Each structure stands twice: as C-alpha cells, then as structure tokens.
Amino acid sequence: MVEWRIGPASAAHITALAACHIASWREAYDSLVPAHLLAAFDLDSSAITWERRRTDGRYRLLVACHGDDLIGFAAASRQPTGSELEALYVRAAWHGTGVADDLLAAAVPPRALQSVGARQLSARARLLPQARFCRYGSAPHRPVHAAARTTLAARP
Numbered sequence: 001m002v003e004w005r006i007g008p009a010s011a012a013h014i015t016a017l018a019a020c021h022i023a024s025w026r027e028a029y030d031s032l033v034p035a036h037l038l039a040a041f042d043l044d045s046s047a048i049t050w051e052r053r054r055t056d057g058r059y060r061l062l063v064a065c066h067g068d069d070l071i072g073f074a075a076a077s078r079q080p081t082g083s084e085l086e087a088l089y090v091r092a093a094w095h096g097t098g099v100a101d102d103l104l105a106a107a108v109p110p111r112a113l114q115s116v117g118a119r120q121l122s123a124r125a126r127l128l129p130q131a132r133f134c135r136y137g138s139a140p141h142r143p144v145h146a147a148a149r150t151t152l153a154a155r156p
Helices: 011-029 036-040 043-055 100-105 117-127 129-136
Strands: 007-009 061-066 069-079 082-090
Touching: 007 100, 011 036, 011 043, 011 061, 011 069, 011 082, 036 100, 043 061, 061 082, 061 100, 069 100
Parallel strands: none
Antiparallel strands: 007 061, 061 069, 069 082
C-alpha cells in the first residue's frame, strides 16, 4: 500500500521542500562534510532558490507527501530532448520504501530512462552517498570524491 502521494510542487510546498533539501544533505553527508558547513545552510535563501526554480519554467519540481509532511522531492530540468534529473532527495526515514522510485518515474518519463544519459546517471548515482542511502538504506562506507557528491544535486 502506497503511503505517500506525488504531485507538482506549489508555492505552499517551497519552504518544506527547502527544509527537506537541507535536512537530506545533513542526513547523508554528516560524515563527509564538516558540521559547520552543514549548519550554515540557510532555509530562507534555499527557499528563494527553489521558488525561482519552480516559477522560471526551466524545471519541473515534484514533491512526495505523507499526510501534511513533505518527505522527498525531485527536480527535472526541461530540455529540448526531454527531461533531465537534476535532484532527487528523500528523508532518511523513508529510504528503501520506494518513494525515490516513484519520484524518479514521475520526474523523468520511462523512455528517457532508456537513453545513454540515463545509463550515465545510473553510473554516477552509484557513487553518491545520497543515492546509496535512497536505494539501499545504508550509510556510505568509504569517502567519495567531492565532484561525484554533487553531480546530480543542486546544493541547498
């Protein structure tokens, strides 16, 4: 039984989306990023950035909600050839439940996942601690190169 719903982000979701983004970074990268950097993320500026992305027409933002709680989101950029996944975040308590799969399916059409770009995305995702958390529900066991950590996700 699905316990969440996926839908387009509205203005009412933006602060919760920004909070989810920041919390997901803190949950996933606490052992890789110095605590003072994770503590410095600013909710208001992050919300402004996500609202700009929501309204500028270049991105499609989808949220996953459980009741009134925003538990994850996906951002896909609108490309001439289709959608490209830019960010996929799910709160740690929901890792391994299928929320990320549902967000991915809603954000990027299945035909796009069969492209060469999706194969590259899949290869990069295996390097990301966040992707490992979402996919396997386990913490990363080794350091990851800084460039690989930020390949798929916009920073808060």
